[in-house]
Amino acid sequence: MALRSAQGDGPTSGHWDGGAEKADFNAKRKKKVAEIHQALNSDPTDVAALRRMAISEGGLLTDEIRRKVWPKLLNVNANDPPPISGKNLRQMSKDYQQVLLDVRRSLRRFPPGMPEEQREGLQEELIDIILLILERNPQLHYYQGYHDIVVTFLLVVGERLATSLVEKLSTHHLRDFMDPTMDNTKHILNYLMPIIDQC
DSSP states (O other), rough: OOOHHHHHSSSSSSSHHHHHHHHHHHHHHHHHHHHHHHHHHHSSOOHHHHHHHHHSSTTTHHHHHHHHHHHHHOOOOOOOOOOOOOHHHHHHHHTTTHHHHHHHHHHGGTTTTTTTTHHHHHHHHHHHHHHEEEHHTTOOOTTTTTHHHHHHOOHHHHHHHHHHHHHHHHHHHHHHGGSSSSSSTTGHHHHHHHHHHHO
């Protein structure tokens, strides 16, 4: 009997626990996917339920689900995103050099093993999205780290829809962080250390 437990064949071994945990995880995942689809398919869309699921453990689970849910959360028409500007914003933008530097340093934000040519193409799209949003919304000011938010959308939904989603996010949810100074947001930093201390 002692040999059996030592080899991990008994009912208390990690093998059995792992199987049960995996089954529980899969059941929770299936349930969450069903709840997300139910919220998406209700008329009108249950945005409050989608919000709750987005911030719950595991988030929105897959890129396929994110492509469907993000436009609903931001109230953006996913079927008709506006065209990308044909203007050469790189020559006109005061932020171009800083955006270029940040994007060039963003290699780790792209999936490992992505072909260099594909990554470089996405980096060019990333620059264009950021500059277009700033050009359309002169009240917004670029900050380091903004490109990390934009690349997440770009990788999941592509250039056109990412532009619409990030523009809406920037003009509504990130607006205070895109002021010329941090005066309106520095009070948030007072909450940072207590939160970190709780972790």
